[in-house]
Amino acid sequence: MSRVYATRCFHPGAGIPELLNLMELGGMSGEVVVKVNFVSAYEPLCATPVEAVEELVKFLSNRCRVIVAEAPTIGSFKDAVRRYGYERLLEYGVELFDLSGDDYEDFYVWGRSLKRDVRVRVSRTILRSNWLVSVVRPKTHDAVIVTLTVKNVTVGALEPGSRHRIHQGYRAMNVNLAYLATQMMPKLSLVDGYIGMQGAGPTHGGPIVLGVSLGGRNAVSVDAVAAAMMGFNPLNVGYLYYLSKWGYGVADPNGVEVVGLRDWRLYAKSFQPHPSFRRQLEWRLNSDELAKIERELADEGVIREAS
Numbered sequence: 001m002s003r004v005y006a007t008r009c010f011h012p013g014a015g016i017p018e019l020l021n022l023m024e025l026g027g028m029s030g031e032v033v034v035k036v037n038f039v040s041a042y043e044p045l046c047a048t049p050v051e052a053v054e055e056l057v058k059f060l061s062n063r064c065r066v067i068v069a070e071a072p073t074i075g076s077f078k079d080a081v082r083r084y085g086y087e088r089l090l091e092y093g094v095e096l097f098d099l100s101g102d103d104y105e106d107f108y109v110w111g112r113s114l115k116r117d118v119r120v121r122v123s124r125t126i127l128r129s130n131w132l133v134s135v136v137r138p139k140t141h142d143a144v145i146v147t148l149t150v151k152n153v154t155v156g157a158l159e160p161g162s163r164h165r166i167h168q169g170y171r172a173m174n175v176n177l178a179y180l181a182t183q184m185m186p187k188l189s190l191v192d193g194y195i196g197m198q199g200a201g202p203t204h205g206g207p208i209v210l211g212v213s214l215g216g217r218n219a220v221s222v223d224a225v226a227a228a229m230m231g232f233n234p235l236n237v238g239y240l241y242y243l244s245k246w247g248y249g250v251a252d253p254n255g256v257e258v259v260g261l262r263d264w265r266l267y268a269k270s271f272q273p274h275p276s277f278r279r280q281l282e283w284r285l286n287s288d289e290l291a292k293i294e295r296e297l298a299d300e301g302v303i304r305e306a307s
Contacts, residue, residue, distance in 0.1 A: 002221035002250040006214050006261035009194045013051025015213030016190060020059045022260050023215060025188070032064045033129040035186070037136045037152045039202050041075025041083060045195070046203045048135050050085045052192035052213075056135060057092045066092070069125060071099035071160050074203070099123045104159050107183070109176040112168045114289055116296070118176075120165050126157035126184050134186040134219060138193050138210060138226050140201035140274045143173055144283075145237050146230060147202050148223040149189035154180040154239075170283040174238025175293060181219075181243055182302050189222040190215045196230065198271040205274075212267050220249025221256045228253045231270035238283035246297070247304030 005022045009015030034056060036048040053068060060066050068089060072080050077098035081087055086096060104121035111118045126132065134149035141147040147155075154177050155163055166176045191214040199205040212229060216222040220243045224234035234240050234251045244251035258264045274280070285293070297303050 002218050002256045003259055004214055004216040004221050004225045004256050005259050006212055006225070006264050008211060008261065009192070009213045010211065011051070012049035012192060012194050013055045014194065016052050016055035016192065017059070018260070019190065019213055019215035020056070023217070028060065028131055029063055030065065030130060032060055032066050032131040032133060033125060034066060034068045034133045034135060035126065035153050035156055036068055036070045037156060038070050038072040038080040038084070039074065041072045041080035043203055044084060045197050045205070045207055046139065047080065047084050048137060049192050049194070050088065052135055052190065053086070054089060056133065056190065057089055057094055061092050064131070067095045067097050067125070069097040069099050070156060073160055073163060097125065099125065099157070100160050107180065109166055109179060110168060110172040110293070112172055114172060114285070114293070118165050118168065120162045121159040122180070122183070123157040126153065132184065132186045133188040133190070135190045135192065138191055138196035138230055140198055140205055140271055142201065142274050142276060143167060143170065143280060144177065144239060145232055145273070145277065145280050146223070146227050148191060148226050149186055149219045150181050150223050150239065150243070151177060153184055153186055157184055170238070170280055171285055174283045175242065175285070177239035178242035178246070179297065179302065181239065182246070182248060185248060186219045188215070188217060189219040191222060191226045193226070193229070196271065200274055208269060208271055210269050212261065212264070218249040220244055220251055224249070224251040225253055225256055225258060225264070229264070229268045231268060232273070236281060246302065
């Protein structure tokens with residue numbers, strides 16, 4: 001059974017030390033890439049709280065070289081670092097790395113007609129990281145219902161100028177996110193859930209106090225529990241459904257052991273979904289379409305277990 005760790009939190013970052021102590025992370029060493037989420041350099045609620053990242057950095061400071069990496073879609077990395085207080089991480093010896101200046105590798109994903117002919121460019125730093133950590137706040141999304149630790153990496157690793165290319169309608173986009181995630185799955189996922197974003201996420205929504213932080217070694221399961229705590233059925237989140245189906249984690253919260261917070265479902269909230277929520281549910285492919293894509297992925301060794 002997949003295991004996810006949970007704790008109450010009463011201000012940003014407060015739950016992270018307890019989560020890290022609950023987990024077995026003795027193997028973390030060398031270089032750790034911490035992928036945070038800015039999206040926009042101008043809206044604090046859309047960004048990963050710096051307090052959560054600072055607590056992680058404190059935990060890692062004497063054992064790892066830490067690179068905090070991101071490239072906003074809106075605005076500059078430099079502006080986001082200054083506006084969101086990330087400059088204070090420099091005192092711990094952290095490197096703040098703008099992914100927009102990284103080297104990139106080409107990948108092909110699916111277009112609206114479900115032909116795999118859309119080229120995107122993916123950060124080499126993210127792809128080659130031996131210890132990739134994703135740290136986010138829980139937010140609703142305008143295309144795939146929720147954005148959490150998996151999507152933070154799969155979209156954030158794309159060259160900012162090519163991110164729009166994965167937006168090929170609800171059906172293709174969920175396949176694209178799931179496929180890209182198989183190439184760069186985080187080894188540690190943390191959700192600072194003190195305050196999330198509801199409504200018109202990922203940039204224009206409003207605040208909602210969840211008061212629970214989550215973590216774990218399996219990003220799919222962490223995101224599934226987070227989605228459930230936001231009031232959504234994670235099996236209705238297309239990219240989580242596919243990743244679970246392909247053997248990358250458990251997206252059904254009933255198959256996840258939640259440690260550290262007894263009766264965790266009692267703390268769930270009902271996040272207001274994005275106004276396009278009902279249309280976003282139209283992501284499912286028909287059996288022939290899905291079979292064709294999965295045969296190709298099986299040939300590439302992407303699918304870990306029989307569909």
